[in-house]
Amino acid sequence: MNAAASKPAVVLLSGGLDSATVLAMARAAGYACHALSIDYGQRHGAELAAAARVAAAGGAASHRTVSVNLDAIGGSALTDSLIAVPSAPSAGIPVTYVPARNTVFLAIALGYAEVLDAAAIFVGVNAVDYSGYPDCRPAFVDAFQALARVATKAGVEGHAPRIEAPLLHLSKADIVHRGVALGVDFGLTVSCYNADPLGRACGHCDACRLRADGFAAAGVADPTPYVPA
Amino acid sequence: MNAAASKPAVVLLSGGLDSATVLAMARAAGYACHALSIDYGQRHGAELAAAARVAAAGGAASHRTVSVNLDAIGGSALTDSLIAVPSAPSAGIPVTYVPARNTVFLAIALGYAEVLDAAAIFVGVNAVDYSGYPDCRPAFVDAFQALARVATKAGVEGHAPRIEAPLLHLSKADIVHRGVALGVDFGLTVSCYNADPLGRACGHCDACRLRADGFAAAGVADPTPYVPA
Numbered sequence: 001m002n003a004a005a006s007k008p009a010v011v012l013l014s015g016g017l018d019s020a021t022v023l024a025m026a027r028a029a030g031y032a033c034h035a036l037s038i039d040y041g042q043r044h045g046a047e048l049a050a051a052a053r054v055a056a057a058g059g060a061a062s063h064r065t066v067s068v069n070l071d072a073i074g075g076s077a078l079t080d081s082l083i084a085v086p087s088a089p090s091a092g093i094p095v096t097y098v099p100a101r102n103t104v105f106l107a108i109a110l111g112y113a114e115v116l117d118a119a120a121i122f123v124g125v126n127a128v129d130y131s132g133y134p135d136c137r138p139a140f141v142d143a144f145q146a147l148a149r150v151a152t153k154a155g156v157e158g159h160a161p162r163i164e165a166p167l168l169h170l171s172k173a174d175i176v177h178r179g180v181a182l183g184v185d186f187g188l189t190v191s192c193y194n195a196d197p198l199g200r201a202c203g204h205c206d207a208c209r210l211r212a213d214g215f216a217a218a219g220v221a222d223p224t225p226y227v228p229a
Numbered sequence: 230m231n232a233a234a235s236k237p238a239v240v241l242l243s244g245g246l247d248s249a250t251v252l253a254m255a256r257a258a259g260y261a262c263h264a265l266s267i268d269y270g271q272r273h274g275a276e277l278a279a280a281a282r283v284a285a286a287g288g289a290a291s292h293r294t295v296s297v298n299l300d301a302i303g304g305s306a307l308t309d310s311l312i313a314v315p316s317a318p319s320a321g322i323p324v325t326y327v328p329a330r331n332t333v334f335l336a337i338a339l340g341y342a343e344v345l346d347a348a349a350i351f352v353g354v355n356a357v358d359y360s361g362y363p364d365c366r367p368a369f370v371d372a373f374q375a376l377a378r379v380a381t382k383a384g385v386e387g388h389a390p391r392i393e394a395p396l397l398h399l400s401k402a403d404i405v406h407r408g409v410a411l412g413v414d415f416g417l418t419v420s421c422y423n424a425d426p427l428g429r430a431c432g433h434c435d436a437c438r439l440r441a442d443g444f445a446a447a448g449v450a451d452p453t454p455y456v457p458a
Contacts, residue, residue, distance in 0.1 A: 064301055065301070066299070066302065067296070068297035070295070070340060072294070072296075073340055073341040073344050075343065075344035097382070098340070099339070099341075099344055100336055100337070100339040100340030100381055102380070103336040103340070103380045104336040104337055104340060107333040108299070108329070108333055111299060111302055111327070111328035111330070112302040114329060115303055115304035134379065134380060134382055135380050140380055143372075143375050143376040143378075146372050147372040147373060147376050149372075150363065150366070150369050151331070151332045151369055151372065151373075152329055152364070153326070155363060
């Protein structure tokens with residue numbers, strides 16, 4: 001029996017490989033997991049359909065989607081149709097970086113955690129593979145934890161939700177291993193920035209490359225459905 | 230000539246009295262003001278129409294609205310139709326508190342500031358009249374400033390936007406005085422939680438009372454259009 005048994009948690013669920021693993025980890029820790037997906041005008045809407053499948057297969061207590069049209073402020077290849085998603089690796093902060101995306105996601109999750117009186121918020125940020133993203137670093141997670149302590153009623157009362165980022169220091173291969181050990185069906189997940197309406201991956205974008213390399217490094221057969229060449 | 234002349238700033242603009250004053254203060258400080266309104270499923274949609282009028286009258290360089298359906302997570306009388314807005318003052322954190330609202334607003338503003346390379350984000354939070362709201366306190370503003378320094382590309386590069394909350398320690402009467410001195414037309418603004426589709430105020434809710442008391446204390450004639458009794 002886990003001490004956290006039946007305590008509610010909010011789990012940010014994108015429909016990708018990472019957050020599917022996070023959901024499995026939160027469930028294994030005994031939380032009642034309320035999955036939260038954010039529709040932020042991203043091109044890969046197939047991810048949101050995948051999120052619903054992953055929530056159901058992963059035993060989430062509930063799943064809901066909040067929409068925020070970040071495309072209205074522009075600035076990213078993922079939300080702005082005028083900026084192309086590159087098919088070759090780039091240096092520095094990639095054009096697929098969505099300004100303040102994880103801040104917006106965690107802010108909405110914080111509101112939901114307040115409504116649920118949740119003990120934790122789980123988020124799949126990863127500092128290893130996404131080192132070019134400012135909001136995937138330990139300093140970001142720490143600063144958001146500090147904010148959560150003062151931003152909400154629960155925080156003022158001394159029981160702010162803990163920000164849990166269990167993938168923070170894991171490689172993609174490590175994440176695949178954890179997911180496999182916990183029974184995650186990665187065939188249900190979509191990571192590709194350019195997935196087709198059926199959720200099939202392009203095989204060429206940064207997200208596809210990271211994912212395929214992860215399966216290869218983990219020695220696990222890649223279950224990803226790809227668009228036929 | 231102000232040192233900040235022509236520097237872009239994001240100004241969170243609700244269409245109410247406070248944020249109209251903040252826009253005037255940001256303009257007076259020499260910023261090119263990009264007004265940002267958030268449609269979060271609040272009942273008083275009349276505020277958003279007011280925001281467009283206030284942005285135009287206040288000389289904003291641009292005005293845009295981002296929608297985020299916080300009603301999907303519930304928890305507040307302002308977004309949840311099952312919770313009544315009280316017409317009498319209440320103790321503690323009021324039911325009109327929207328969980329993590331200012332965190333969500335500032336998160337979206339932070340993304341927009343990153344796109345504009347803005348020097349500042351102006352927000353009309355006030356610790357005097359809204360002492361029951363956790364996210365209207367100086368500690369909240371400080372924690373968000375700390376987050377802004379690590380959450381974005383600009384922050385990593387050492388030029389995070391400053392979080393400017395110029396109303397933080399002002400009474401409603403002080404705010405009215407500042408606005409009048411800067412030429413704000415408060416007749417364009419809507420503060421009421423129950424405003425009718427024409428933007429006319431109910432005269433009874435907490436927001437109406439605070440506002441009317443502010444005009445009275447400032448010795449300024451109340452220009453608010455009220456619903457006929």
